[in-house]
Amino acid sequence: MNIGEVAKRAGLPPKTIRYYEEIGLIAPRRDGNGYRSFDGQDLHRLAFLHRARALGFTIEDCRTLLALYADEGRASADVKAVAEDHLARIDEKISQLQSMRDTLGELIRSCAGDNRPDCPILKDLSAKP
Amino acid sequence: MNIGEVAKRAGLPPKTIRYYEEIGLIAPRRDGNGYRSFDGQDLHRLAFLHRARALGFTIEDCRTLLALYADEGRASADVKAVAEDHLARIDEKISQLQSMRDTLGELIRSCAGDNRPDCPILKDLSAKP
DNA sequence: CTTGACCTTCCAGTCACGGGAACCCCTATC
DNA sequence: GATAGGGGTTCCCGTGACTGGAAGGTCAAG
Numbered sequence: 001m002n003i004g005e006v007a008k009r010a011g012l013p014p015k016t017i018r019y020y021e022e023i024g025l026i027a028p029r030r031d032g033n034g035y036r037s038f039d040g041q042d043l044h045r046l047a048f049l050h051r052a053r054a055l056g057f058t059i060e061d062c063r064t065l066l067a068l069y070a071d072e073g074r075a076s077a078d079v080k081a082v083a084e085d086h087l088a089r090i091d092e093k094i095s096q097l098q099s100m101r102d103t104l105g106e107l108i109r110s111c112a113g114d115n116r117p118d119c120p121i122l123k124d125l126s127a128k129p
Numbered sequence: 130m131n132i133g134e135v136a137k138r139a140g141l142p143p144k145t146i147r148y149y150e151e152i153g154l155i156a157p158r159r160d161g162n163g164y165r166s167f168d169g170q171d172l173h174r175l176a177f178l179h180r181a182r183a184l185g186f187t188i189e190d191c192r193t194l195l196a197l198y199a200d201e202g203r204a205s206a207d208v209k210a211v212a213e214d215h216l217a218r219i220d221e222k223i224s225q226l227q228s229m230r231d232t233l234g235e236l237i238r239s240c241a242g243d244n245r246p247d248c249p250i251l252k253d254l255s256a257k258p
Numbered sequence: 259c260t261t262g263a264c265c266t267t268c269c270a271g272t273c274a275c276g277g278g279a280a281c282c283c284c285t286a287t288c
Numbered sequence: 289g290a291t292a293g294g295g296g297t298t299c300c301c302g303t304g305a306c307t308g309g310a311a312g313g314t315c316a317a318g
Contacts, residue, residue: 004295014296019275033283035296044255051254056229059274069251079250080242087233094226097219100185104216111209119205121212122198125180126173133264143265148306162314164265188305 006038010046017046025049025063057086135167139175146175154178154192186215 007014020026021036026045028036038046045066052062064082068074110120136143149155150165155174157165167175174195181191193211197203239249 002296013276015276016274018297023274033296034298035283044257047257048254051256053274054229055233055254056226065251065254068248069255072246074246074248075244076240076246076248076250077242077244079248080237080240083233083237083240083250087230087237090226090230090233094223094230097185097223097226100183101216101219101223104184104212104219108209108212108216111205111212113206113209115204115206117201117203117205119197119203119208121205121208122194125177125184125194126198127180128173128176131265142307144307145305147266152305162265163267164314182305 001038001043003036003038006043006046009043011050012046020046020049023059025059025066055086056090057082061086130167130172132165132167135172135175138172140179141175149175149178152188154188154195184215185219186211190215 001009003014003017007017010017012020017026017036021028026042026049028038028042031037048066048069049062052065053059057065061082065079068079068082107121107124112118130138132143132146136146139146146155147165150157155171155178157167157171160166177195177198178191181194182188186194190211194208197208197211236250236253241247
């Protein structure tokens with residue numbers, strides 16, 4: 001399989017796949033002409049990466065997860081720990097965003113949004129502490 | 130005021146303040162020795178930026194907001210539009226994260242997290258579509 | 259005179275790619 | 289056989305909003 005084909009099947013852009021090779025997440029063979037040649041296992045790893053990235057895991061998380069996946073003697077606790085750390089980071093981000101959202105929503109609600117210059121949003125931003 | 134002083138008062142690291150000058154968000158005077166010299170208005174702008182950034186506005190949003198703030202003839206509708214766009218982007222991000230969170234939470238819940246290798250998290254990540 | 263806390267500029271790195279240039283390879287068609 | 293196109297390759301730069309660090313100038317105190 002050339003890169004275009006595997007890209008289509010894994011749902012990742014060729015650029016991303018080359019990048020993943022560069023940082024050592026995959027290591028496809030090369031044909032005589034220098035083209036990358038992907039086999040079923042490469043495709044499988046790429047699909048894994050695609051899914052893991054879609055869940056928001058960092059590249060380093062993905063590296064760890066792939067290693068655990070390859071390790072037959074892994075403990076599921078190790079996998080769970082990676083996922084829980086990630087979940088905690090997500091929750092933190094969500095709550096930060098929620099807090100922004102709440103403040104911002106309040107400000108927007110209180111702004112007339114007409115052609116007059118008075119604006120509680122600017123007033124808030126420029127408020128002295 | 131030197132940069133250290135204004136940094137403390139505005140709650141921003143000196144590095145960030147230098148960066149803001151570099152991209153044209155502020156333009157403090159210079160003393161004879163080459164040191165930046167900040168006045169009350171500079172501090173005010175920096176506090177404004179600090180607050181706007183804390184609400185998640187991008188630097189370009191901040192530039193726009195500062196311009197609107199300086200414009201006595203602005204329409205509050207313009208400010209509100211910037212804020213509403215931003216709110217929409219935040220909402221989108223939150224819902225993406227929520228969706229990750231939900232999936233991830235399910236996977237974590239279903240993983241024993243012991244010393245056996247069986248792991249529904251890895252199973253999901255490696256599932257063929 | 260030296261120490262130490264400031265300040266300055268400039269360069270490199272972050273994260274996970276994406277755009278684009280310049281060039282090679284393979285197949286099909288005229 | 290020349291050419292057109294649609295692959296592929298490497299390499300370098302840019303993203304956003306900073307952060308870290310090196311190398312060096314400035315200032316007040318002891």
